[in-house]
Amino acid sequence: MEKSQHRLFFLTDELGFPPVDTANSDGLLAVGGDLSPERLLLAYHQGIFPWFNEDSIILWWSPDPRMVLYPRQIKISKSMGKVLRDNRFRLTKNTCFKEVLEYCSSVDRPGQDGTWITEQMKKAYLQLHEKGIAKSYEAWEGDKLVGGLYGVDLGHVFCGESMFSLTSNASKFVFIKLAQELQEQGYKIIDCQLHTDHLESLGAQEISRKEFLKLLK
Numbered sequence: 001m002e003k004s005q006h007r008l009f010f011l012t013d014e015l016g017f018p019p020v021d022t023a024n025s026d027g028l029l030a031v032g033g034d035l036s037p038e039r040l041l042l043a044y045h046q047g048i049f050p051w052f053n054e055d056s057i058i059l060w061w062s063p064d065p066r067m068v069l070y071p072r073q074i075k076i077s078k079s080m081g082k083v084l085r086d087n088r089f090r091l092t093k094n095t096c097f098k099e100v101l102e103y104c105s106s107v108d109r110p111g112q113d114g115t116w117i118t119e120q121m122k123k124a125y126l127q128l129h130e131k132g133i134a135k136s137y138e139a140w141e142g143d144k145l146v147g148g149l150y151g152v153d154l155g156h157v158f159c160g161e162s163m164f165s166l167t168s169n170a171s172k173f174v175f176i177k178l179a180q181e182l183q184e185q186g187y188k189i190i191d192c193q194l195h196t197d198h199l200e201s202l203g204a205q206e207i208s209r210k211e212f213l214k215l216l217k
Helices: 037-045 078-085 097-106 119-130 170-184 197-201 209-216
Strands: 009-011 028-032 059-061 066-069 090-093 134-141 144-153 157-165 189-193 205-207
Touching (some): 037 119, 090 170, 097 119, 097 134, 097 144, 097 157, 119 134, 134 170, 170 189, 189 209
Parallel strands (some): 009 028
């Protein structure tokens, strides 16, 4: 997992993280600690997020470069334009956060590995949701939930965590709707964390960690 010689920082019970520029070349910054709402919020405000497998210690990351979407730069293809015009999907927000979380952990998604949404992670983000900080966007076909995403809302930056689709274009639909809504509300960026071709096709781009941290502040 590590490419560079790097002195790994072990977190204690004390709330705090090392400076993000001490992360290794992969973006790995620290290990250990917990997933309390307080620590998670502190992490997101400093450009750090947890990402680890079921059998692993908690790993904290702050990659450079960082994948982000400026809401106004969302790309809507001709076929997606038709999907939006035809009102194929119905959008809701925060109506079934737990179900979105479960689907994100179990459904294959373009460029993403679902195994990292562990039971520990689910519990942590449910706690953030109960505090009104973690939010979900859902796509429905009739009464069936067919797509969705969830993330952490910092008030000017939305930190996207994961999305899923049970039918073609459902996750693109919620991502586009999220971007359009955040643009109207004056949000600076959607944090997409790491590059995938799928996100790039929707208009996301890589920026330096330094630039990302400026936008975060």
